[in-house]
Amino acid sequence: MTKSTKAAGLLPSLTSFSAETLSLSREHGSDLNDLLNQDNRLRPTTEHFSRISDLSVPHSASHGTKPATKNSKSNMNKKISSKLFFIVCMQGLFGLQQAYAATYYVSPNGSDTNNGTSLSTPVKTIRQALSKAWSTGDIVYVRAGTYVESVNVGQSGITLSAYQDEKPIIDGQTSLPSGDWGSLLSISGNNNKVSGFEVKNCNINGARKGGYAVWLKGHHNTVSKMNVHHSWENGILAQGDYSVIEDSSVWQTARQNVNGGGNNWSSGLSASRNPSSAALKPGITSYATIRRNKVYNNWGEGLSCYEVDRCTIEDNTVYDNWTVNLYLSDATNSLVQRNMIYASSAPAIQPRNSGRPGIALFDEVSSKPRSTNNTLINNFLRGVDFSAFTWTAVSNSGLRNVLISNNTIVDGRLNVGGSSSVIHSNSQIRNNILAGGGSVATSSGLTFSHNNWATTPPSAAASSTNIVRDPQISRSGSTSPGALTGDYFKVLGSSPAINAAMSLSPVANDYFKASRGSAPDIGGHEYGSSTTTTSPTTTTPTTTTEPTSTSTPTTTTTTQPSSTSVNISSKYVTNITRNSATIKWTTNVPTTGTVWYTVKSDVAAAGTYTLKVVDSNSSTSHSVNLGNLYNNTTYYFKITATNGSSTTSTTSTFKTLQY
Numbered sequence: 283m284t285k286s287t288k289a290a291g292l293l294p295s296l297t298s299f300s301a302e303t304l305s306l307s308r309e310h311g312s313d314l315n316d317l318l319n320q321d322n323r324l325r326p327t328t329e330h331f332s333r334i335s336d337l338s339v340p341h342s343a344s345h346g347t348k349p350a351t352k353n354s355k356s357n358m359n360k361k362i363s364s365k366l367f368f369i370v371c372m373q374g375l376f377g378l379q380q381a382y383a384a385t386y387y388v389s390p391n392g393s394d395t396n397n398g399t400s401l402s403t404p405v406k407t408i409r410q411a412l413s414k415a416w417s418t419g420d421i422v423y424v425r426a427g428t429y430v431e432s433v434n435v436g437q438s439g440i441t442l443s444a445y446q447d448e449k450p451i452i453d454g455q456t457s458l459p460s461g462d463w464g465s466l467l468s469i470s471g472n473n474n475k476v477s478g479f480e481v482k483n484c485n486i487n488g489a490r491k492g493g494y495a496v497w498l499k500g501h502h503n504t505v506s507k508m509n510v511h512h513s514w515e516n517g518i519l520a521q522g523d524y525s526v527i528e529d530s531s532v533w534q535t536a537r538q539n540v541n542g543g544g545n546n547w548s549s550g551l552s553a554s555r556n557p558s559s560a561a562l563k564p565g566i567t568s569y570a571t572i573r574r575n576k577v578y579n580n581w582g583e584g585l586s587c588y589e590v591d592r593c594t595i596e597d598n599t600v601y602d603n604w605t606v607n608l609y610l611s612d613a614t615n616s617l618v619q620r621n622m623i624y625a626s627s628a629p630a631i632q633p634r635n636s637g638r639p640g641i642a643l644f645d646e647v648s649s650k651p652r653s654t655n656n657t658l659i660n661n662f663l664r665g666v667d668f669s670a671f672t673w674t675a676v677s678n679s680g681l682r683n684v685l686i687s688n689n690t691i692v693d694g695r696l697n698v699g700g701s702s703s704v705i706h707s708n709s710q711i712r713n714n715i716l717a718g719g720g721s722v723a724t725s726s727g728l729t730f731s732h733n734n735w736a737t738t739p740p741s742a743a744a745s746s747t748n749i750v751r752d753p754q755i756s757r758s759g760s761t762s763p764g765a766l767t768g769d770y771f772k773v774l775g776s777s778p779a780i781n782a783a784m785s786l787s788p789v790a791n792d793y794f795k796a797s798r799g800s801a802p803d804i805g806g807h808e809y810g811s812s813t814t815t816t817s818p819t820t821t822t823p824t825t826t827t828e829p830t831s832t833s834t835p836t837t838t839t840t841t842q843p844s845s846t847s848v849n850i851s852s853k854y855v856t857n858i859t860r861n862s863a864t865i866k867w868t869t870n871v872p873t874t875g876t877v878w879y880t881v882k883s884d885v886a887a888a889g890t891y892t893l894k895v896v897d898s899n900s901s902t903s904h905s906v907n908l909g910n911l912y913n914n915t916t917y918y919f920k921i922t923a924t925n926g927s928s929t930t931s932t933t934s935t936f937k938t939l940q941y
C-alpha cells in the first residue's frame with residue numbers, strides 16, 4: 283500500500299494513478315525535484331481507502347456470515363454438556379448465559395461432511411471449520427498439509443492454530459485470492475488468535491489488484507509464529523486497533539516491485555491507517571504491537587508503522603529489504619526499541635537506494651497528526667543509515683518531542699534534516715554510538731549530548747559531552763544473511779563508551795534487557811551486563827516490573843445478606859503489569875463469577891462489555907487473571923457474582939504499565 287517514488291522513471295503514470303499523483307503533486311509542490319532525489323515514500327490517501335472499504339465484504343456468505351444454526355458438538359462435549367446442564371439452566375434462569383467452547387480439527391485427509399469435532403473426524407477445509415466455530419473460546423486446530431483456500435475469521439474470540447507443532451500451509455497458488463484487494467488469511471472479527479501457519483503465494487502473478495497475505499482488520503487480534511512469503515503486496519498488514527504480530531517471519535513480499543517493476547508501494551509487515559468506523563481514532567491504527575519478528579528480503583519497506591498512535595516495534599530483526607528497513611511515519615506516542623537492522627554481507631536483494639535506509643522517520647500525510655512523542659532506543663544498526671526527517675511531505679513537521687537514545691550505528695550514518703519545511707522541537711539525541719558519521723542540518727530544536735562519534739561529528743551535533751574516538755565495537759560473528767547477532771554490537775572493555783552515558787529513565791535497560799545500573803554506557807549494550815542473550819528472535823517476552831503498590835480496594839455496600847441475596851463485599855486490582863492484571867473480589871456467600879472488561883469507555887458506559895473471564899469455582903474469595911492486555915491502556919471492568927441470584931458490581935478501572 284505504500285507508494286514510493288525515487289526516479290522519474292518509476293513514477294506511476296497519470297493514467298494509472300491520476301487521482302493519487304495529482305493530489306500528491308499538490309501536496310509537495312516545488313519539493314518534487316528534491317523528493318525525486320531522495321528515498322521518499324508517498325502514499326495514496328482516500329482513493330485507496332474507498333477501494334478497501336468496498337472490498338472488505340466477505341468473498342462469500344459461506345465464510346463471512348455466521349451460520350443460522352450451529353453444527354453438532356463432539357461426543358465428549360455432549361457428555362459434558364449434560365453435566366453443564368444444571369449450571370447452564372441455573373444461570374439461564376437468572377439471565378446469565380455462559381457459552382462453552384468447542385474444538386474442531388482440519389486435515390487434508392478429512393471431509394467437509396465430517397463433524398470436525400475429533401482428530402478422527404476432521405473437516406477438509408479451514409473455511410468449513412470456521413463456519414462451525416462461532417462461540418467465544420472455540421478452537422480450530424489445523425493439521426499439516428496444504429490448503430488452497432482463502433479464509434476470513436469473521437467471528438470473535440476464537441483460536442485458529444496449527445495443531446501442536448505441525449506446519450499447515452495456506453497456499454494461494456496461482457489463483458487466490460480470487461478478487462481484487464483480497465487476502466489469503468484475513469481477520470475481520472475481534473479478539474482472535476491465529477498461530478502457526480505458513481501463508482504463501484498471495485496473488486503471486488499479479489492477476490488481481492492488491493493482495494495482502496495476512497490482513498488484520500478487526501481489533502484485539504493476535505497473529506504469531508507465522509511464516510509469510512511470496513505476496514503481491516504486504517505480507518502482514520494490521521489495520522485494526524490493538525493488533526499484535528509476533529514471532530513471525532515475513533520475506534519475499536511486495537513482489538509487485540521485483541526488480542523495480544511495480545508502483546513501489548507496500549511493506550513486508552505493516553501496521554497502518556485503520557479505515558474502520560470502529561477505530562479508536564479514525565484513520566489511525568492504535569496500539570499495534572510488532573515484536574520478535576524476522577523481516578527480510580522484501581521488495582518494499584521491511585517493517586513499517588504509518589498513520590499510527592502508540593505503536594510498539596520491539597525485538598525485531600530486519601535486514602536486506604529493498605527500501606527502508608524500518609519505517610515510521612505520521613506516528614505519535616510510538617516506541618521503537620531493541621531492534622536489529624542491518625545490511626548483510628550478501629544481500630539477496632540489492633537496496634533500491636544507495637543510502638540504504640535502516641530506520642527512517644518522516645511525515646507524508648498532511649491530514650493526519652504530525653509525528654510527535656516518539657522514542658527510539660537501544661536499536662542496533664549495521665551497514666544502514668538512521669534517517670530522521672531528512673525530508674518531509676508535511677510542512678513544519680520534524681522531530682517533535684522525540685528521544686533517539688542509546689542506539690549503536692555501525693558503518694551507517696545518522697542523517698538529520700532541517701530546512702524551511704523540516705522544523706524540530708524539544709527532541710533529544712543522546713548516548714548513541716555513531717561509528718559511521720553522518721549529516722546534521724540544524725541544531726535548532728535538538729539537544730545532542732553524550733554521543734560517541736568515531737569521527738568528528740557534524741558541527742550542528744557538536745557538544746562538550748561528545749566522545750570522538752573509536753567506540754571499540756566487537757564486530758564478532760558472521761554478517762551473512764540471517765546470521766548476525768547482538769554480540770556483533772557489544773563494546774570491548776577498552777571502549778570509551780563505557781560508563782560515559784547520561785542516565786535516562788526510558789533506557790534503564792539495554793538491548794539485551796540487562797539493567798544499566800548507575801553508570802550507564804553509551805550505545806545499545808551495557809558492558810559487563812549479566813544477560814547473555816544474543817539473538818532478538820529468541821529472547822523471552824518483555825519482563826514487566828512488579829507494581830509497587832496495589833490500588834486501593836473499592837468497598838461497596840456491605841449490608842447483611844439475606845439467605846438468597848449476593849453481595850460483592852470488596853473488589854480490587856493487583857499485579858498490574860504491562861500486559862496483565864489480577865482482579866480479586868469477595869462475596870458474602872459462595873458464588874461463581876464473571877469479570878467483564880473492555881478498553882472502550884463508551885462500551886463500558888453502555889454496559890455491553892466485549893471481553894470476559896469466568897471463575898466457575900464456587901467460593902467467597904476470587905482471583906482472576908486478565909492476560910494479553912495492552913500496555914499503557916485503561917481498562918474498564920465489572921464483576922457479576924452468581925449463586926441462585928446474581929449481582930453485578932459498579933464499573934471500575936485500572937491502567938496497565940507503559941513499559
Ligand SMILES: [Ca+2]
Nearest residue numbers: 781801802803
Ligand atoms: Ca556501565
